[in-house]
Amino acid sequence: MIEQLGAWTIIRVREMGRMLLFVLSAFAWLVQPPFRFHQIMKQLHFIGYKSTFVVVLTAGFTGMVLALQGYYSLRKFGSEGLLGSAVALSMIRELGPVLAALMVTARAGSAMTAEIGIMRITEQIDALDTMAINPLQYLIAPKLVAGLIGVPLLVAIFDVVGIYGGSLVGVDLLGVSEGAYWNSIQSAVDWKDIYGGILKSISFGLIVSWICCYKGFYTRQSAEGLGRATTEAVVLSSVLILVWDYFLTSVLL
Amino acid sequence: MGLFSHLGLALEPMIKLIGVEKKLGGQPVLQGVDLTIPVGKLTTIIGRSGEGKSVLLKHMIGLMQPDRGEVWVGDVEISRLSGTRLNDVRKKFAMLFQGAALFDSLSVYENVAFPLREKLRLTGPAVARRVEEKLGEVGLAGMGHKFPAELSGGMRKRAGLARALVMEPEIILFDEPTTGLDPLMAKSIHDLIVTMHRRFGFTAVMVSHEIPEIFAISDWVAMLRKGKIASMATAAEFQRTTDPEIHEFISVGGTVALPGSLVG
Numbered sequence: 001m002i003e004q005l006g007a008w009t010i011i012r013v014r015e016m017g018r019m020l021l022f023v024l025s026a027f028a029w030l031v032q033p034p035f036r037f038h039q040i041m042k043q044l045h046f047i048g049y050k051s052t053f054v055v056v057l058t059a060g061f062t063g064m065v066l067a068l069q070g071y072y073s074l075r076k077f078g079s080e081g082l083l084g085s086a087v088a089l090s091m092i093r094e095l096g097p098v099l100a101a102l103m104v105t106a107r108a109g110s111a112m113t114a115e116i117g118i119m120r121i122t123e124q125i126d127a128l129d130t131m132a133i134n135p136l137q138y139l140i141a142p143k144l145v146a147g148l149i150g151v152p153l154l155v156a157i158f159d160v161v162g163i164y165g166g167s168l169v170g171v172d173l174l175g176v177s178e179g180a181y182w183n184s185i186q187s188a189v190d191w192k193d194i195y196g197g198i199l200k201s202i203s204f205g206l207i208v209s210w211i212c213c214y215k216g217f218y219t220r221q222s223a224e225g226l227g228r229a230t231t232e233a234v235v236l237s238s239v240l241i242l243v244w245d246y247f248l249t250s251v252l253l
Numbered sequence: 254m255g256l257f258s259h260l261g262l263a264l265e266p267m268i269k270l271i272g273v274e275k276k277l278g279g280q281p282v283l284q285g286v287d288l289t290i291p292v293g294k295l296t297t298i299i300g301r302s303g304e305g306k307s308v309l310l311k312h313m314i315g316l317m318q319p320d321r322g323e324v325w326v327g328d329v330e331i332s333r334l335s336g337t338r339l340n341d342v343r344k345k346f347a348m349l350f351q352g353a354a355l356f357d358s359l360s361v362y363e364n365v366a367f368p369l370r371e372k373l374r375l376t377g378p379a380v381a382r383r384v385e386e387k388l389g390e391v392g393l394a395g396m397g398h399k400f401p402a403e404l405s406g407g408m409r410k411r412a413g414l415a416r417a418l419v420m421e422p423e424i425i426l427f428d429e430p431t432t433g434l435d436p437l438m439a440k441s442i443h444d445l446i447v448t449m450h451r452r453f454g455f456t457a458v459m460v461s462h463e464i465p466e467i468f469a470i471s472d473w474v475a476m477l478r479k480g481k482i483a484s485m486a487t488a489a490e491f492q493r494t495t496d497p498e499i500h501e502f503i504s505v506g507g508t509v510a511l512p513g514s515l516v517g
Contacts, residue, residue: 132340
């Protein structure tokens with residue numbers, strides 16, 4: 001029993017060490033020439049641009065449902081005028097970063113794991129190695145950078161679209177005054193809220209691309225291994241996003 | 254030591270493995286491999302499936318590190334190298350993988366151009382000239398625009414070979430180059446390898462279980478058995494062996510290749 005626990009602990013600790021080494025060496029390769037500007041742009045296009053539609057869709061409906069729920073709660077206290085600030089603060093502080101990162105995990109993260117995993121299984125990663133091209137530099141580092149840049153940008157879009165979605169329901173459907181909606185946002189949202197949201201989205205961007213690249217890179221040599229790697233990548237990065245969100249929030253507040 | 258290893262020692266070595274041991278998942282795969290790959294020759298490693306032939310090949314180019322033992326490429330011991338110094342050694346190499354390992358996201362042309370652009374930093378017409386030339390040599394002229402997914406198994410191997418040849422390496426490793434191909438296609442790939450080997454004079458190491466075909470194309474044959482090199486000899490000598498186990502292995506399928514009937 002104790003032995004099993006010990007063995008389990010050793011495996012986990014070793015895995016964590018390997019994950020840390022993975023991301024550190026990828027960043028170390030990033031600052032060495034040749035610089036893969038074109039690769040970074042390609043990944044940014046994939047992670048960022050191609051996720052825009054799904055992020056906009058999620059953001060719109062999230063903002064709308066927030067306004068709907070918020071309106072009926074606030075009406076009990078006769079303070080419908082605060083609807084704008086309620087929507088905007090939940091968006092900027094919590095839902096924007098978390099939901100956008102979860103959507104990126106589901107859409108781009110799983111695809112990244114599968115792509116890298118297939119390259120591993122079909123020996124394309126070994127082929128890079130034999131050509132004396134470091135796969136961490138060529139394949140992984142651009143994806144990490146793209147995650148770091150792409151997710152915050154998507155979160156920004158998410159926040160804006162969400163707030164407009166809220167106004168669509170709150171102002172146009174439920175009849176909150178337009179001036180009150182936008183004024184309450186202006187007076188309630190602080191730089192600290194924005195700053196916290198940016199910090200969150202950057203760290204979530206790193207989590208998604210890090211975990212998804214790592215799981216793909218160390219895929220076991222089989223189709224089953226690839227399936228498992230993709231599942232693990234999505235589950236682990238989603239859980240880590242939520243856990244890390246809690247810790248960041250508790251520190252930021 | 255192998256049956257004919259005294260012959261191998263007389264040749265100038267390109268790659269030399271000394272006492273290489275490797276365990277995978279707790280199972281011993283290589284158990285003290287001593288092997289010398291002579292310069293400029295085509296050496297084929299045969300052995301049963303799962304004996305670790307591909308593992309052996311991957312040790313030669315530093316894709317795997319031995320648990321024990323030494324791997325020499327020229328006068329460099331590579332088993333403990335990493336990073337830039339390993340990459341310097343790898344510039345001598347090219348490898349044709351079992352599934353050809355072409356990059357899915359790139360066309361055949363881009364695949365062959367890839368090492369030129371990435372390693373030699375060549376651009377424009379210099380790349381085009383060398384890529385077209387290599388595609389022509391492997392019989393894929395005009396197919397550059399196709400993607401790996403659109404190619405047959407044999408064509409993929411040809412494209413992989415073009416990518417391996419384009420950097421004009423000193424050593425090319427072939428990991429079961431004909432696996433999964435029909436006999437005619439396999440023969441055409443073998444012929445292509447021999448033609449390219451004669452023309453460019455690189456050192457070739459091939460892992461295969463195409464018996465007896467490989468006896469006709471190889472200069473040297475080494476047999477891996479129970480994690481060690483059981484025997485290494487010239488192709489002709491190898492077929493005359495009296496060792497019952499080797500004899501049994503190379504005569505599987507009922508046809509013992511007769512020296513002279515295939516060689517040349």
